[in-house]
Amino acid sequence: MTSHNPKALKSNYNIEEIRRDFPIFEQQIHGKPLTFLDSGASAQKPRQVIERLSHYYSCEYSNIHRGVYYLSQLGTQLYEEARGRLKNFINAPDDKEIIFVRGATEAINLVAATWGRQNLGPGDEIILSRMEHHSNIVPWQMVRDEKDFVIQVAPIDDKGNFLFDEYEKLLSEKTKLVAITHISNSLGTITPIKEIIRAAHKVGALVLVDGCQAIPHTRVDVQDLDADFYAFSGHKMYGPTGVGVLWGRKELLDAMPPYQGGGDMIRSVTFEKTTYNDLPHKFEAGTPHIAGGIGLGAAVDYMENLGFDLIEDHEQKLLAYARERLAEVKGLRLVGQADHMAGILSFTMENAHPHDIGTILDQEGIAIRAGHHCAQPVMDFFDVPATARASLGLYNTFEDIDRLVAGLDKVNRIFG
Structure with missing residues (x-):
């Protein structure tokens, strides 16, 4: 387990209050809390909208x-x-x-x-x-x-x-x-x-x-x-x-x-x-x-009203934590580790196709994207047919990242 302690991160960003603005998080998916990590494809909507x-x-x-x-x-x-x-x-x-x-x-x-x-x-x-x-x-x-x-x-x-x-x-x-x-x-x-x-x-x-x-x-x-x-x-x-x-x-x-x-x-x-x-x-x-x-x-x-400085700071802390935690997952390769990044994490795993990763995570209530992401020239450059992609939004939490890592550990247990 990483030594990073998300609880120690101080911020004026009230993530619990923000999440209450999004009705979709009041439900469960397959009996599990919804962990939505596909905002890069389309973000969820706040009650105000x-x-x-x-x-x-x-x-x-x-x-x-x-x-x-x-x-x-x-x-x-x-x-x-x-x-x-x-x-x-x-x-x-x-x-x-x-x-x-x-x-x-x-x-x-x-x-x-x-x-x-x-x-x-x-x-x-x-x-x-x-x-x-x-x-x-x-x-x-x-x-x-x-x-x-x-x-x-x-x-x-x-x-x-x-x-x-x-x-x-x-x-x-x-x-x-x-x-x-x-x-x-x-x-x-x-x-x-x-x-x-x-x-x-x-x-x-x-x-x-x-x-x-x-x-x-x-x-x-x-x-x-x-x-x-x-x-x-x-x-x-x-x-x-x-x-x-x-x-x-x-x-x-x-x-x-x-x-x-x-x-x-x-x-x-x-x-x-x-x-x-x-x-x-x-x-x-x-x-x-x-x-x-x-x-x-x-x-x-x-x-x-939330403030872009706070949104950006929150998401960058999440991204740093996610990169730390994903580095612990056996057989996982991050595809793209640029010096300056936003909250998008594309990856492959040694023994599982991205679509299988997405399907197993879905059973845990975790929504990610799997495929070429309408960017096939990038996939060709990295010589992969597809990647799994977790993308962050202003409503995501450190617990979301922990659930993702636990889900990926399950992928490893299933596919060896």
Whole structure:
């Protein structure tokens, strides 16, 4: 048993009170307390978000932006207030730069299909990293196959560190865009994002950041980062599914063509010509996920009220404890041990497939992810078909880590 004593860690972070905010922890799974270690895929929802959604649907619901009656005007006000919350949350210069989308996948597809088709062609290059999620690879491949530009891949080392010097060598006057993760979903690596952006800008390239794994764990300031686009999903930051944000510099968004056509993205329509609406509506065709946007605003309020410094401190202490405890598990190999990490732990075990690990842990009430995590190039790099992944959220405890280790000991007992 490790000598680390989690009880000795002093903090203003009241984890018992926080866990009471999440109704899902009031139940048992297979007769065991729920140990949820899959927040990297989707985080659980606090009561404050659930109740906000329920209240909107129960008392405030209407379609927005076009109605002259009270409920429509109220819904419009609530939705646009949520947009303002997101603007402040990431310190965007203008709430018109906050584009509500279904999630980061749609955000990246939007940029690829509009800015990419408009600006990329033969002789151009973009740079991705070896750690990218499929949603930051496939959209660029689809446009590449149409526009015939080159995709370069920035490498990592065998610990999962981003190799900045090698990345710099790829940059040239041909580089038009760097599309890069802020925190790897499969390894937990925190990339040196400000330095990556600064180097890209030196050669005149734009930078799109996939911020899905960063936005729940650390303070994001798009002006301080000096990014050009930043994408994230609501469901990973304790908000509803089916809603997310694309932030982009206003001058870039203004110059990009619409992504989809339909209601709300138009100013006027005739059979001869359509005039498009101003930002942000130009990119928000059709009835939006109104409740999702309002619920996402409530999720922002929840995290802000807890305090990001405390969230980050709590999760880093959990991560350190988890790495200590997992080192005690026989035959366990951590896949990715970067110098700077967030609360994501991918691993393999000598005698058990990741899917078997996940199945056995489930019987103990422990939820982890098993598979390639939509990051097959990372799996290929480490020469593994899949990993088991435990990912931390603001509600996790040291006891959760102890239960995970006990469950993995059971895996070893079963598979020898």
